[in-house]
Amino acid sequence: MFESKKVRIIDSTLRDGSHAKRHQFTADQVGKVAAGLDSAGVSVVEVSHGDGLGGSSINYGFAKESQENLLKTAHEAMPNAQLAILLIPGIGIAEDLEMAKHYGTSIARICTHVTEADICEQHIRVAKKLGMEAIGFLMMAHMVTPDQLCEQARKMESYGADCVYVTDSAGAMTPYDMRARISALREAVNIEIGVHAHNNLSCAVANSLVAIEEGATTVDGCTCGLGAGAGNTQTEVLVAVLDKLGVQTGIDTFKIMDVGEDVVRPIMDRPQIIDRAGLTLGYAGVYSSFLLHAYRAAEKYDLDVREILLECGRRKTVGGQEDMIIDIAWELNQKKLAAHRTGSTA
Secondary structure (H helix, E strand, O other), X not given: OOOOOEOEEEEEEEOOHHHHOOOOOOHHHHHHHHHHHHHHOOOEEXXXXXXXXXXXXXXXXXXXXXXXXXXXXXXXXXXXXXEEEEEOEOOEOHHXXXXXXXXXXXXXXXXXXXXXXXXHHHHHHHHHHOOXXXXXXXXXXXXXXXXXXXXHHHHHHHHOXXXXXXXXXOOOOOHHHHHHHHHHHHHHOOOEEEEEEEOOOOOHHHHHHHHHHOOOOEEEEEHHHOOOOOOEOEHXXXXXXXXXXXXXXXXXXXXXXXXXXXXXXXXXXXXXOOOHHHHHHHHHOOOOOHHXXXXXXXXXXXXXXXXXXXXXXXXXXXXXXXXXXXXXXXXXXXXXXXXHHHHHHO
């Protein structure tokens, strides 16, 4: 089943982990983590604002340091690993890819909502023109059927993508959901398939294993699980499991454990656990990066954070609609106050 398989693991601690760090990574932290991952044998390390190049803004959260400085620092710290970035069209622009290339980036992950692959054509073509590997990221992949997912993936393939990703941004998929999507994609496209899983339902490692079994050859992880929501597939756990199964990753199991314990864990703001809010993300199918925004709104409007997340799920909000969280919280607060007044009058 797994014997003789070879899998490329892309570590996204320094990109997806930016959400959990409120985008406050310092250059020193980035340099130490990147160097550790490189020494452990990780072949690709992703570095960006959590919402990709151009994400530092009032809507998504301002980064502590410039993207140029973080990319430069990471590249200089990694004599072996490739540097990757993420870009969401509309947040980042084509010129950001040129900047990233200048600072040593060789892999561009172009990210769209799962129904909007057609907005990434320009960016994939620019990345290829710059000599980068182009990976198409289909976010919130749980929101469509496998056939609809394949339709979008074929568009990315036609634009020149080298790989297309099933991205479980909400951590809402079960292994059954993942298997259906990866197996369908394997029949639909002739390029590599990747998987990016979040752990809100505690299925991230299981979903990654199912994806590999069905033909995915590139899998994302975050050391210590450091990522949005309840975190991502934990790199060191995935490496250990794949090692036991005889899958080749090129990563030293004990060295990546040490990177997690000695380098990443000390800079984490909080442990990546599946608490009631993180679990609600997966249960309601809500974009994982909404978590900290929802916490702030819940505190401001005296609400249970789960109320906000459930309403986000009912409204089928997607990445890029973080500003709606405040609107939703205000509306829920007004309903709560109205109900209280009615109850008092009665």
